[in-house]
Amino acid sequence: MKQTTLYERLGGYDGIAGFVDSFFSRVQADQQIGRFWQHRGDDGLIREKRITVDYLSLAMGGPVHYTDRDLRTTHKGMGISASDWSVFLGHAAQTMEALGLPQQEYQEVYALLGNLEGDIVEE
């Protein structure tokens, strides 16, 4: 039997865009890590979301070409700490719970995001 990709199981590009939209609203409203997005305009946020959706779509097995910069480059110099990272992952978990993601997909997304820590956390 053909194995379906995580991309397909999340509802494809639209499903991942919905997840990112809800997830970003949560992190931007967060007391500790919301500061990273302060004073950014709407256009920059939309762009960041679109690029993140592309990145995740490819990482989840979707038919997407990711041509943007790598995550280490895009976050270098922000000083994101291990504590910021755990708050960020907590919002990912809450977003997935709110969306009612099944346990299998929840775990796969959580593991995928968790693996990115080394590219993002600097302090």
Ligand code: HEM
């Ligand atoms: C604690 C974790 C994170 C924080 C605080 C954070 C914060 C930010 C901020 C503030 C920017 C905008 C930089 C700028 O244009 O000046 C950015 C860019 C970006 N972030 Fe994150 N990020 C985090 C984790 C992630 C993760 C896990 C991903 C991917 C799944 C991601 C994907 C991106 C991408 C693709 C960009 C580049 C957008 C662009 O080029 O306009 N970020 N991040």
